[in-house]
Amino acid sequence: MEALLGGCVTSWCPGATGITNAVRLSGGASQETWSFDIVHRDGNIGAILRRAPQGYGAAPSRAAGLSVEANLMQLAHDAGLPSPRVMHVLRPQDGLGTGFIMERVEGETIPRKILRDQQFANARPKLARQLGKVLAGIHGLPPARLPELRRMTAAKEIAELERDYRSFEWPRPVFELALRWLREREPGPPAEVTLVHGDFRHGNLIIGPEGVRAVLDWELAHLGDPMEDLGWISVNSWRFGEIDKPVGGFGSRDELFAGYESGGRRVDPDRVMFWEVMGTLRWGVMCCGMMQRFRIGPEHSIERAMIGRRSSETEIDLLRLLAPRQPKSLKPGK
Amino acid sequence: MQDEPSPEELIKAVADFLRDEIAPQISGHHAFKLRVSINALDLVARQLRLEQGSDAAETTRLVQILGIEASLGELNRRLAERIATGELDLQTPGLAEHLWQTTMEKLAVDQPNYASYKRELGERGG
Numbered sequence: 001m002e003a004l005l006g007g008c009v010t011s012w013c014p015g016a017t018g019i020t021n022a023v024r025l026s027g028g029a030s031q032e033t034w035s036f037d038i039v040h041r042d043g044n045i046g047a048i049l050r051r052a053p054q055g056y057g058a059a060p061s062r063a064a065g066l067s068v069e070a071n072l073m074q075l076a077h078d079a080g081l082p083s084p085r086v087m088h089v090l091r092p093q094d095g096l097g098t099g100f101i102m103e104r105v106e107g108e109t110i111p112r113k114i115l116r117d118q119q120f121a122n123a124r125p126k127l128a129r130q131l132g133k134v135l136a137g138i139h140g141l142p143p144a145r146l147p148e149l150r151r152m153t154a155a156k157e158i159a160e161l162e163r164d165y166r167s168f169e170w171p172r173p174v175f176e177l178a179l180r181w182l183r184e185r186e187p188g189p190p191a192e193v194t195l196v197h198g199d200f201r202h203g204n205l206i207i208g209p210e211g212v213r214a215v216l217d218w219e220l221a222h223l224g225d226p227m228e229d230l231g232w233i234s235v236n237s238w239r240f241g242e243i244d245k246p247v248g249g250f251g252s253r254d255e256l257f258a259g260y261e262s263g264g265r266r267v268d269p270d271r272v273m274f275w276e277v278m279g280t281l282r283w284g285v286m287c288c289g290m291m292q293r294f295r296i297g298p299e300h301s302i303e304r305a306m307i308g309r310r311s312s313e314t315e316i317d318l319l320r321l322l323a324p325r326q327p328k329s330l331k332p333g334k
Numbered sequence: 335m336q337d338e339p340s341p342e343e344l345i346k347a348v349a350d351f352l353r354d355e356i357a358p359q360i361s362g363h364h365a366f367k368l369r370v371s372i373n374a375l376d377l378v379a380r381q382l383r384l385e386q387g388s389d390a391a392e393t394t395r396l397v398q399i400l401g402i403e404a405s406l407g408e409l410n411r412r413l414a415e416r417i418a419t420g421e422l423d424l425q426t427p428g429l430a431e432h433l434w435q436t437t438m439e440k441l442a443v444d445q446p447n448y449a450s451y452k453r454e455l456g457e458r459g460g
Binding site for chain 2: 171172173174175176177179180236239241242243302303305306309310312313315316317319320322323325
């Protein structure tokens with residue numbers, strides 16, 4: 001790996017003599033992420049490789065593909081949004097499969113650290129507003145310059161979630177209730193179809209003590225209702241215990257919306273709420289999918305098995321959204 | 335009849351051993367996997383303690399709502415179908431309360447530390 005990567009880097013990076021410190025960060029069924037340093041006569045350069053090695057299974061149908069990801073990250077970077085610079089898109093002669101190399105942005109992605117550590121105390125109150133503005137920037141990227149992306153609608157999303165849920169053959173009355181609620185309130189086409197990041201939440205945001213530094217993982221990017229991104233980041237599963245701060249456990253919807261509107265775009269709060277319900281169900285269905293993969297996959301992963309047992313978390317969150325109970329003190333009589 | 339100690343007691347003993355004596359000696363990715371494994375054992379112990387009572391109560395509620403007698407799995411399939419067709423909804427007497435109770439009983443096993451669950455438990459008056 002070091003030899004291949006070193007040969008690749010010296011072919012396009014003037015002054016580079018090789019690479020060092022290559023570490024694999026994560027690997028899914030279709031993709032790998034590596035961190036490494038480019039050895040350069042002016043000092044080492046931190047870099048990240050995202051790739052699908054040759055012979056790996058096809059990416060899931062929802063995935064935009066690595067070349068599209070690289071394209072979007074570069075567009076976002078050029079528009080002044082917090083996005084890593086793309087340094088190189090892999091070519092066949094690199095022998096590394098398909099993918100790209102980008103600059104490594106230092107910072108934190110682990111939610112519990114971002115929400116609890118002292119070094120982020122000044123960033124936390126600013127984050128919801130900052131992220132609102134970043135989303136407005138993403139949604140404002142010029143459509144003519146975007147790569148080809150799948151077009152998603154609320155109706156299609158509901159149908160996909162329902163198909164996945166039914167394939168598990170395990171009855172979940174609360175999911176049925178949510179599917180029904182979503183179908184009855186399906187809001188039709190948005191005022192404007194834009195680029196949607198598709199997975200804008202903790203884990204895919206690099207945070208520093210001063211605030212957001214980079215938006216990562218454009219794998220689920222598509223064209224659709226921009227309010228989807230605002231709803232997804234408000235899903236309770238990404239609050240990590242800070243349930244009274246709907247945006248990522250660090251901020252309010254008002255702050256997110258104000259940041260978004262300061263970026264020159266309008267918020268439709270009813271649509272955001274619709275997508276929050278959709279997002280909560282979506283995470284629940286994804287948890288069930290983990291259970292399936294645990295059962296049929298060869299790894300027999302205890303983590304996946306336990307994520308399967310988190311789908312009930314989304315059921316209580318769906319009930320809190322769709323059938324909230326009166327607090328005891330507000331009930332008439334005793 | 336099987337002898338003592340009960341499965342719940344055995345699993346608790348294993349979980350405590352792993353937590354108190356093994357976990358402090360392990361680091362890195364294995365420490366993470368061990369923590370997840372201990373969580374799984376704790377979950378199983380909670381399920382062994384709570385499942386019989388919650389299944390019985392859930393069955394009673396479902397028989398009442400659906401007006402049929404069947405296994406718990408079959409009752410849940412029927413409930414899911416009738417919600418999907420719109421035959422039953424949140425206006426149906428007892429349905430919202432049933433879904434709340436069932437979900438609370440699942441969280442009591444799956445994730446009793448989940449913040450939404452603790453909040454709802456508090457607002458119920460414990």
